[in-house]
Amino acid sequence: MKLEQAIQSTRFKNEVHKAGLNILYTAWWLKTVMSRELKEFGLTHEQYNVLRILKGKHPELICVKDIACRMIEKNSNVPRIIDRLEIKKLVKRATSEADKRETVISLTQSGIAVLEASTQRINAIFDEVMVINEEEASSINQLLEKVREKES
């Protein structure tokens, strides 16, 4: 769907302004698609993200701050997301021996199973809805990295 239809507006200051809105809208759209699939696994978007990060290092242990700095949305309240995952017995908390300030997190067997099933589903839905080829994706990656060049 064209952005104009999606947000019922045709008045954009210029193409750059429109690109900003397009990025925000596309991200919302993508999150919505993913969340709908993850719901079947009882996971939210952010809970899934934390599980993925844990998997990346598994069976190595990883502490809360290392999870936080890998999150897509940097202001995520990781301790609270881990609270939910712990209740569902998908992860385990332990105090680090090396540095008692750190809480190290590990995946449970159940966590591994849920992650594997949901990842399969997420990969499938990505292939299904993102109808672009590798070159187009590559262009997007280059352009978005240029957008963020100025850092903040």
Add this chain to the structure above:
Amino acid sequence: MKLEQAIQSTRFKNEVHKAGLNILYTAWWLKTVMSRELKEFGLTHEQYNVLRILKGKHPELICVKDIACRMIEKNSNVPRIIDRLEIKKLVKRATSEADKRETVISLTQSGIAVLEASTQRINAIFDEVMVINEEEASSINQLLEKVREKES
């Protein structure tokens, strides 16, 4: 900043998968930049969005559902966002005469003033941080609309 540094990961399934994450990360980055500026005006990202939509129709009245369908994030709880704006006396609520189910919203003088000042700031920060030219922005717009082609 490269996505790899931003989320400390180098393992992407393919360019399409990476593009998905890049879109999500760039949207977060853009929202963060905007929110930081809006904070000086006591506004959140979504409150600003509602004010902009009201301005687009001003001095015409607009009802809650028409605001909702123009929002970038479609699941926004518009009545609640309007609650906050009403407390700050930036908007006014009234029941529609034509259809008493509808609540029509209008900007106050104070709302108009805050919106104008904040819009100036937002436009300036857009120009400042989004260092791409019109052609590059146009490419992004085309590519993102292709990404969303499949609808859902």
Add this chain to the structure above:
DNA sequence: AACAAATACGTGTATATACATGTATTCAAA
């Protein structure tokens, strides 16, 4: 060794997101 600063995490608050439900009003079919 003692103490100040930094770090890591948990917790609290306000707002937003996502979704379900309740209530009043309008519309449409019998």
Add this chain to the structure above:
DNA sequence: TTTGAATACATGTATATACACGTATTTGTT
């Protein structure tokens, strides 16, 4: 005309976002 469905909005709940602050631990400086 009456009644059931649809619509518009408000409200409630769980989770997330954004940010501030408190506590425990570690580090660095004197």
